[in-house]
Amino acid sequence: MTRGTFKKFVGIEAWLVLALALFAGAANAAWDINLQEPVTSTARRIYELHTFLTWLIFAIFVGVFGVVTYSLIMHTRKRGHKAATFHDNTTIEIVWTVIPAIILVMIAFPATKALVAARDTSQPDITVKATGYQWKWGYEYMTGDAAGVKFISALATPQNQIRENAPKGEHYLLEVDRHLVVPVNKKVRVLTTSADVIHAWSVPAFGVKTDAVPGFVRDTWFKAEKEGIYRGQCSELCGKDHGFMPVVVEVVSEAKYAEWIAEQKKAMAAGAEDPNKTYALDELVARGEKVYAANCAACHQPTGKGLPPVFPALDGSAIVKGPKENHLKIVLNGKPNTAMAAFGAQLSDLDIASVVAYERHAWSNQLNDAIQPAEVKALRAK
Incomplete structure (x- = not known):
């Protein structure tokens, strides 16, 4: 294969790769290239600012590359032009300083107005x-x-x-x-x-x-x-x-x-909880299964096997099968420097009692501990 043929082949291959990439994108994505429809005054200001900046940038692009393209085509050595030998042109330096400054002011005014309005949280309903x-x-x-x-x-x-x-x-x-x-x-x-x-x-x-x-x-x-x-x-x-x-x-x-x-x-x-009520184990386990599915299953898995080493298994866990107070404390307060979050602010006393009872009863654990909301409340107070 000659050098010229090789270059031609590489060029065709590049165009084919580009075409395939474009058509693949068209097949797998909606060609949405704009912001979502604004439904607030803040979003509308952002939308208008975005549109203004897009057209401004487009105008700058056309102007700059228009001059560059014209210079490349019309000012070549074949046309008899010679490279200029000057340096330090005060007029040009003033122009290319003043014009960008004007553009920045044009951008800063609507941007500042939109930002100030977006931060005005006074007098809410x-x-x-x-x-x-x-x-x-x-x-x-x-x-x-x-x-x-x-x-x-x-x-x-x-x-x-x-x-x-x-x-x-x-x-x-x-x-x-x-x-x-x-x-x-x-x-x-x-x-x-x-x-x-x-x-x-x-x-x-x-x-x-x-x-x-x-x-x-x-x-x-x-x-x-x-x-x-x-x-x-x-x-x-x-x-x-x-x-x-x-x-x-x-x-x-x-x-x-x-x-x-x-x-x-x-x-x-x-649904108001009675902190003094004593719940049967089957009530706690039924509620705890729902709480576990909503809050714990993503990390520890529905099977309780977890995703070690980041998310340890609860099935057969030393924490789950150990003293219930330690188990409750981890659910309430989380575990520092691990992915275990604190659920004390998210879940009620009954929910925490229920999910801990479920974990201690489920899978191979089978401890049958009926943990009451009052126990969780007492731990919160410590």
Whole structure:
């Protein structure tokens, strides 16, 4: 093969690889190249700023590369041009300093205006606290008619879809068991914090992305102008299940919001736990199995075999089969320098008692320990 033929062959091969890559992308992805439709004033400002900057950058690109291309074509030695020998041109230096400065001012003015508006959390209609946990969100309504309503919002995508044993659903990895519900056209202030590592509460359609930092309370706000369900995700790399921590906000009418509040308060009253009640083992195990599936199975597996060495097995574990107080303390407080998170802030006394009773009864453990909520409450007080 001659050198020229080889170059031609390599060139054809490169074009084929490029074409295959483009067609593969078209077959496997939607060609969505824009931001989500904005439904808040903040998101709209971001969208408009994005559009303005895109056109500005395009104009700069055309101008710069137009001059470069013209110079390359028209100012060649074949056309009789000779390279200039000058240096230090005050006029040119002033021009290429002033023009970028003007461009920066053009960018800074709308960007600053959008940033200041995005940070104005004053005079909210509703305040909600969002606490990040590995790997779910805890919501608590702080003000308004819903004050006192709180719940955990966790991924609802079935494990068989995640393990590719079933077809993926429409909202794969973007659905939760309980939505954050807010009324339309009301200013909602969101306080963010974290119980373990840094998370980030993000909903693109609202133009909102705020870190949730352990030991700190940060805030953001949104005022949705359109009813609907809006989805986001934790936008901070927060550990093993970072990609399994969605945010779902449901915006409803004021009438539906009032109905939802009434339903939540009724459910909370009905489910209120009696700290002095003594539960039978079968009651604890049945409840604990559900708590385990929602909070523990992703790491320790439904079989209790875990994923050693990072996630140890619970089946036959020395901790599970040891003193129940030690077992309860680990579930309550977590284990430092490991992936074991603290569940004391996430789960009630009854839930913790139930899941520990389940783990000590399940698989080959079979300890039959009926742990009561009062025991968990006593440990919290220590």
